[in-house]
Amino acid sequence: MIRLSKRLGKIAQEVPAGSRLADIGSDHALLPSYLAKQGTIIQGIAGEVNPGPYDAAVKQVRASGLEKVIDVRLGDGLAVIAPGEADVITIAGMGGVLIASILEAGKAKLEGVRRLVLQPNVGEAAVREWLLGNGWFLTGEHILEEDGKIYEILTAVPRTESGADPESLYEPLTMADGITADRAVLLSMGPYLVREASAVWTKKWTYELDKLRKICDNLAGSETEASRSKEAEFRAEMKRIEEVLAACTPKAKP
Incomplete structure (x- = not known):
């Protein structure tokens, strides 16, 4: 078998x-x-x-x-x-x-x-x-x-x-507290998964946040312009993830 x-x-x-x-x-x-x-x-x-x-x-x-x-x-x-x-x-x-x-x-x-x-x-x-x-x-x-x-x-x-039009899945999604999941967020975090906001999905993105924090901590020790730019990029990504995790609930619907 x-x-x-x-x-x-x-x-x-x-x-x-x-x-x-x-x-x-x-x-x-x-x-x-x-x-x-x-x-x-x-x-x-x-x-x-x-x-x-x-x-x-x-x-x-x-x-x-x-x-x-x-x-x-x-x-x-x-x-x-x-x-x-x-x-x-x-x-x-x-x-x-x-x-x-x-x-x-x-x-x-x-x-x-x-x-x-x-x-x-x-x-x-x-x-x-x-x-x-x-x-x-x-x-x-x-x-x-x-x-x-x-x-x-x-x-x-x-x-x-x-x-159906595939683009329709990635139209901006307004969630709690006026937070909007834009096209980039939905492509990254999943248009269906964002709306379901399951415990496993939340765990995944909480883990991703932890990884990004560690990367930013390492970059903070460098004073090069490239490191500053990368750190700013990662912190902006972290903010988007944090906002979606805070606003996204099982009640969020298309």
Whole structure:
């Protein structure tokens, strides 16, 4: 029996039944193998750029008896698929900048894709910015904590399928005490997550504030103009985060 981590389990829930899945950076191919065993996907591609994880994925698929359902391929990003070959793509467990670069480099391979499920470890704003700039509507965000780490999972569909304007998600949001979460804040902190203001989300941004304070303390020991400029930039960011955390409650709605 294949068991998924809490993180992968939440990603699995975002994959619709009857999907043809391409899991990019599949590692041990646990996600597609689990979904195939559950009968959720009718076809799967497990893509991996490194030989070690590729071999591990091949072994997993063989051990699960899924060779006819899942094809393990060695290649960089979306180079492992052809246009129209998958209708759902999952990319998890890497930086947001890297995820955005994979999507950008493989734009031609997104033909026929009806859903993206993306889980950046860091740099979530880069993923949101790519989706916004390339005609994808963010339909949902999930945040969870597992083994001391906090993860965000972003799900998006093509604008043509959503029938909604992606820009509408990032219109300034007025919260308590007249505080406004502008476009930059919503791209960074998440348009849905800001409105939900869950305990895990609050914990994440409280931790981010602590990191920024430590950086500013270190910069304060330097008298260079570059250090002063950076410190001012970080303190302005801290102020924005503090204001949103203070004003954001579960009652805040679009």
